[in-house]
Amino acid sequence: MEERHMDLRSMSYEELQEKLVREGEKPYRAGQLFSWLHKEHAASYEEMTNLSAALCERLAKNYPLCTLKTLAMQEAKDKTRKYLFRLPDGETVESVYMRYRFGVSVCVSSEVGCRMGCKFCASTIDGLTRKLSPAEMLEQVYAITRDTKEKVSHVVVMGMGEPLENLENVLRFIALLTDERGLNLSARNITVSTCGLVPEILALAEKKLQINLAISLHAPTQEQREQLMPVAKRYPLDMLMAACRDYYEATHRQLTFEYALVKGDNDSKEDALRLAALLGELNCMVNLIPVNPVKECGLSPTDKTDVLNFKKLLEKNRIHVTIRREMGREIDGACGQLRRRKA
Numbered sequence: 001m002e003e004r005h006m007d008l009r010s011m012s013y014e015e016l017q018e019k020l021v022r023e024g025e026k027p028y029r030a031g032q033l034f035s036w037l038h039k040e041h042a043a044s045y046e047e048m049t050n051l052s053a054a055l056c057e058r059l060a061k062n063y064p065l066c067t068l069k070t071l072a073m074q075e076a077k078d079k080t081r082k083y084l085f086r087l088p089d090g091e092t093v094e095s096v097y098m099r100y101r102f103g104v105s106v107c108v109s110s111e112v113g114c115r116m117g118c119k120f121c122a123s124t125i126d127g128l129t130r131k132l133s134p135a136e137m138l139e140q141v142y143a144i145t146r147d148t149k150e151k152v153s154h155v156v157v158m159g160m161g162e163p164l165e166n167l168e169n170v171l172r173f174i175a176l177l178t179d180e181r182g183l184n185l186s187a188r189n190i191t192v193s194t195c196g197l198v199p200e201i202l203a204l205a206e207k208k209l210q211i212n213l214a215i216s217l218h219a220p221t222q223e224q225r226e227q228l229m230p231v232a233k234r235y236p237l238d239m240l241m242a243a244c245r246d247y248y249e250a251t252h253r254q255l256t257f258e259y260a261l262v263k264g265d266n267d268s269k270e271d272a273l274r275l276a277a278l279l280g281e282l283n284c285m286v287n288l289i290p291v292n293p294v295k296e297c298g299l300s301p302t303d304k305t306d307v308l309n310f311k312k313l314l315e316k317n318r319i320h321v322t323i324r325r326e327m328g329r330e331i332d333g334a335c336g337q338l339r340r341r342k343a
């Protein structure tokens with residue numbers, strides 16, 4: 001992203017300081033502004049009381065702040081909240097707030113729409129509109145913080161979009177989230193999920209970040225994966241697994257494999273055994289997700305008892321397994337569903 005097109009909230013501390021000094025401000029102003037943007041989550045320059053009125057006015061005129069407008073919010077019985085936000089250009093994205101025993105987690109979108117075409121996903125039905133800037137990703141976290149008044153401890157990039165298609169902006173987003181002068185999140189509390197873009201997984205491995213990488217696997221064989229995820233044709237399963245091994249070698253971070261259970265498609269006893277064999281020696285865990293029903297996709301979730309049986313079989317084969325907490329179906333649980341309904 002070129003600096004001249006950048007929102008101030010997308011800039012690193014150093015870039016912000018350079019810009020302000022170039023415009024005749026003292027270097028310490030960068031610290032004040034950065035803190036308002038990333039620690040206080042200010043939604044306007046007027047809130048920045050230790051900056052002069054003249055500077056606030058000039059910044060507001062030249063660098064409008066990226067803020068999101070809440071168009072809809074749904075709350076489930078377990079207090080999970082799904083937000084539909086309007087971006088400055090009128091596009092919309094979804095974000096999710098979840099409260100756990102270990103803290104507060106926010107799931108953000110990285111793109112408007114998605115072009116990956118996964119069969120079980122509502123976000124991809126209308127294709128990709130555009131990628132999100134770092135500021136637009138950060139603002140999802142900050143807008144939820146402003147609304148809930150709770151400090152976010154974990155961030156998951158698993159909403160609408162394929163994060164590794166927007167790698168440069170996602171890396172900048174992570175750098176800003178983990179900046180100790182801002183939210184100061186631990187990299188270990190950030191998870192990025194990919195449908196399996198092999199070159200970008202390898203590029204990410206080179207950065208040796210301590211983040212968590214989740215792979216949307218969803219099938220134990222190439223044939224089955226191709227049926228659910230068109231990306232499998234571009235990056236076959238053996239290539240993907242080799243990239244995962246390389247990623248682990250480079251980072252020593254345990255990988256997570258996301259597996260959405262679709263009734264009659266990928267949830268048999270044989271599927272569980274094939275999955276266990278595929279993951280074999282890799283240091284990883286499997287996150288089972290009872291797929292959320294999406295009208296347009298015609299896929300049904302696996303029954304609860306079959307989910308538990310699938311889990312038991314994997315565990316018997318020494319695979320760590322968790323079952324993802326189901327987000328209330330009463331709040332358009334599937335990613336992209338609320339946005340489609342409101343559209």
Ligand code: SF4
Nearest residue numbers: 114116118121124161
């Ligand atoms: S699951 Fe993720 S990568 Fe696949 S279509 Fe949906 S948003 Fe895109």
